Amino acid sequence: MNIDVNQNDVNQNVDVTVVGAGPVGLVLAAELALSGATVQVLERLAEPAEAMKAGSINVPTAEALDRRGLLPAAESVQREMLERLGSFARMTGDQRPGGGRPARESRFTGHFAGMVLDADLVDWSDADLATHAAVDGARLVPQRELEELLADHVARLGVPVRRGVEVTTLEDTDDGVLVGTTAGTLRTGWLVGCDGGRSTVRRLAGIDFPGTDPELTGHLAVADIADPEKLANGWVWSTRGAYRYGPQPGRLVTVEFGSASTDLPHARLRSRGGTPMPPVTLEELQTSLRRVSGTDVTLTALHGAATRWTDNARQAATYRSGRVLLAGDAAHVHSPFGGQGLNLGVGDAMNLGWKLGAVVAGWAPEGLLDTYDAERRPLGAWVLDWTRAQIGVMRGDAKSAALREVVADLLSTRDGTTYAVKKISGVTQRIDLPGGHPLVGRYVPDVWLTNGSRLADHGHRGGFLLLDRTPDGTFARLSAAWAGRVSSVIDEHATPTGVLVRPDGVVAWVSDTTDVAAVTGLEAVLRGWAGAPSPSPEHAPMG
Structure with missing residues (x-):
């Protein structure tokens, strides 16, 4: 409408x-x-x-949805997407021995330069991955x-x-x-x-x-294919570029380097302004796919609007x-x-x-x-x-192909795959904040409370979250002066004794003690990020 x-x-x-x-x-x-x-x-x-456009989200994005109460909706989307992927796997014969869905199918890995990362090689016990697993069911969105x-x-x-x-x-x-x-x-x-x-x-x-100008043209689309048997399932390289068929029915990606890109309509346009780019046509997509696949594959229809993109950075x-x-x-x-x-x-x-x-x-x-x-x-x-x-x-040149083989070898190892998955998933992202604790500046990990809830469950209304695990609620009493900006969540005594999380999920302060230095440190961080305290706090901390 x-x-x-x-x-x-x-x-x-x-x-x-x-x-x-x-x-x-x-x-x-x-x-x-x-x-x-x-x-x-x-x-x-x-x-x-x-x-x-994008076919999935990373951990920080999924956790942002989680903190605002949107995790169930995202999980529902993923379940629907997995059903579609399962249908495609059955259609193309790409099924695991014994049938059924692999236990780790919901553990999204992604790819590096078209090299799909094997979930079975990932060290899922790695601390960075294991402590950000609560949103595993909400990544394929x-x-x-x-x-x-x-x-x-x-x-x-x-x-x-x-x-x-x-x-x-x-x-x-x-x-x-x-x-x-x-x-x-x-x-x-x-x-x-x-x-x-x-x-x-x-x-x-x-x-x-x-920045840097583009040297490739890419297409992303879902199309009806008259002869899909002419295409391989997954990423395929050639001297002319690369293409991918799947993982959803009819989903196609093409990548063309060099002079082929200059012949396409977008090459005469700039990302910094200019007239709107023309829509991708069925003929344009088919021509691109034929060039990079080296086949005479025939496309009969597009579903929705296809996307044209470059590596303009x-x-x-x-x-x-x-x-x-x-x-x-x-x-x-x-x-x-x-x-x-x-x-x-x-x-x-x-x-x-x-x-x-x-x-x-x-x-x-x-x-x-x-x-x-x-x-x-x-x-x-x-x-x-x-x-x-x-x-x-x-790229399709010999030097890039040789480099691709080296990278592929590295990504076939447990350490190499785990490293790439951590980078792609966003679990290692950190901003430079003062404080000696290793969690400071990182996105808050999964924190389960003794009442069965998670710390993220208390962030649906926005604002700062303060986890207080002191025996007598010391940190929560201090934060009462920032009522309306800081919500205190009191849990049984444990280490760390206190964690302050900014509204964006970044940890601003952590303490393993309850001494005067910890209280002083919390007050300084609250003043630095949450502003001056209210003159006369009247509200009790929220649990």
């Missing part, structure tokens, strides 16, 4: 306007709403995009289903999503942003561009987007310019190898959401927003290099 939007449909004065209703924009809007900010989402497209899940989430929070509205101008007035749109002019306290790699917000804000010169901020692909673009893009953007949204919400609420200074760029930029730079490295071993 097309949505006609007029000026009355767009809020004229809100705390934050988010541009882009993809997963990043929706997560950000939800986090802002949980912090008490008034927020609206503007989306250029009148209907959700049908193009195929494609982007389209994730957007539906998040759309329901923001609707429950009362966040309006205005479709069919395009941003045309912006002016940062120091105390707000004037935004010109196709539905009229609005004023907003802050403007966040979550509008993709060709971000209008980034361009209008004058933020540079340096760029990162915004800054994630913030005054009252304009960027998140997701608006801040960084790269090839989809390794499935990092969607997850990197959700991490941006989780990091920025509570910080911008704190500034809007008035209990944190604007300087808190500087930590957004400082914390997320290094991870974005790593992802760009992680994807560039995969391009280096995927």
